[in-house]
Amino acid sequence: MLDKFLMGNEAIALGAMAAGVNLVSGYPGTPSTEVLETIAKVNDGSVYVEWSVNEKAALEVAAGASYSGARTMVTMKQVGLNVASDPLMSLEYVGVKGGMVVMVADDPGPISSQTEQDTRTFAQFSKLPCFDPTSAQEAYDMIQEAFDYSEKYGTPVFFRPTTRVCHAYASVTIKDEFDYHVNIPDGFVKDSSRWVIFPRLSNINHAKIEKRNMELSDIFSSYERNSINMGDGIRKGIATHGISYVHTVESINELDKKPGVFKVATPFPFPERLAKEFLESVDEVLCIEELDPVIERALLMVCGKYGLKTTIKGKLDCTVKLSGENTRDSVDSDIKKFLGLEINCVDSSNTPELPVRPPVLCAGCPHRASFYAVKKAMKGQESLFAGDIGCYTLGNAMPLDMVDTCLCMGAGVNITQGVGRIKPDTKCFAFVGDSTFFASAITGVVNAVYNKADMTLVVLDNSTTAMTGHQPHPGTGKTMMNEVTAKVKIDAVLKGCGVDVVEKVNPLELDKAVETVKRVANMPGVKAIIFESPCAVLFKPEKPCTVNHDKCIDCRKCIKEIGCPGLVVMDGKVTVDTSLCNGCGLCSQVCPVDAISRG
């Protein structure tokens, strides 16, 4: 045993290692990414680790390994689960042999996601047991138990931390390596009655799964991580989970009369017997949850089933807010309101007006140049610019204003086709990053070619998965096992799919880039431009640009056109912020009087 200062995601990774995980696959996505990265970093090569091309591939790879007796973990963020849901829904019916944990990180807020979907709800839908940790320490311990349950009951299980568990640091007590569980897979054993999904098998297994989950509800009622703390002199209680539980404990510690607390670590199957015991000890319950009212609905069900008179408050009666993350403050005021106590208010009426500071494309980001080149080339023409998921979604901000739509990974290439069908004279562009291209845009390209669409695909190739912290992908020539591998070439893929016009250009050579866009956009059919320039964060910056104030006519075109954070106004003059500028030189090509020069 030793104590280590760990990020929640690192604790999850080390917990999986302690459980003897043999194979880990996943696709990057905040807040889940560091789990797989940690395993890749700390393991001596005995655990197979891969960034798969997308979450569906990751889940299928892990399923094959679990069929073969390996302990496996798949990592992704909540929206990644949607991509993996096709194999997962069926896998639940087939089952697994080696323990399989599907680690899905949820993102209340959302802080860096498209949706506030709740993997606990997905657990009910897909019938997978679900584990919901409250802290880094609990995550470390609980994921080992999750592997045991998975293997014992032959089902994949969900492990779903949220952002504040994933990205919180704490001192965590971990096992010595010689205490790790060792799992030696025996390899795939043929048995088509088990591994081939057919309607008859599904019918038989469906009933078995429902019965197993009823049994698990009872077993989970005795699982020590589901717990009740009886109230102290009042018949009121809080039902909660995850980080909200931790916030609740801290608020209650300060109170004289303490309400009861029901901590739900397994939202599905719901620990019904324990819930009934809790409900009988109180007259009124406040559910403090993030995302969906999962516990609240389950408690209402238990009240109905057993005819209990306990009042259940939460999201469904609008007692607490319906969206967003729970903070120490929101939990504290929810509890105080519930108990009829006074709420402390912070007076910030005298604060000076604060500048808003939304995230922006980095100084010197090549995406800025790519967007600007297309914008300039298409000026005055009816155009649609479909965006996608990645750093380049930030191209929506002023002054670029170059993202008209953004839906989910790989959607842009198909959305442009739909828009074009309704208004054929619109010039349709789909912007997609290199990692997203491989993850889920290729089928969209095939669809466009097959159905004779008229569109321009713009691949923003910065040779990395930048948004989530620079992971390798099929185009980078490196694997997560630190091996050199063949680079899958984007231009070759496109040509193979039947895109005949594929042009490569460096977006930082502005005139050439604009000329290329003008020429290619006017061609009929499906054509592609690959803007090649590495992520600005990944290479040593060149000397910063300088503004010659004798030449500068203060038109501020540089700022108004490209909005680079490296250009600032100081004492009424446009100046380069040398701590940010990486010398990309885009501004020097925008200036009408050549007042900006590269370093």
Next chain:
Amino acid sequence: MSVNVVLCGVGGQGTVLASKLSAAAAMSKGIAVKSAETIGMAQRGGSVFSHLRIGNDAVSPMIRSGEADLIIGFEPAETVRMLPFLKKGGAVITSNRPIMPVTSNLGGSSYNGLEMVKYLESLEESGVISRLIVVDTEEASKNLGSSKAVNMVLLGAAARGGFLGDVDIEDIRSAMVKKVKPQFVEMNNKALEYVKI
């Protein structure tokens, strides 16, 4: 009682490293630490914060309004943004160097950081802030020869001012020596001693 610190700034300024270093320093003394960071999209030039709780009685990694003993601000407006977390009579250590958001440059806003520092000074006068240390970090970067040492300048001021509870400057120094490359130790040592307390 735990010591609660909010570190804040703009994505890319090094708040996370400062928070991790303080945590390592506390852990080496056997003090439990909890912390929470901003990671993800907001890192791209947006407002970022770290919550750091040094002490065995902290349960949550997050800090509540009016609970922070200290704010360490890497940018003056970000420091002011975090003031609701500061307890009455808490301390503030802040850089005076503004980072202009793109939105301000576009809109021709007059934000220059001075008004933030003035506001903080008025709060020190009225006793809302017990101790305010404003650091000219641009000057510090010039003197130290690197803008990368700003986090050590601010952290050094916090430790030497006695604002990190039982964690003192020597604890921070040992943690720093373990974290940074040997050729940068001397510069970071100077950075830790830079602010006159």
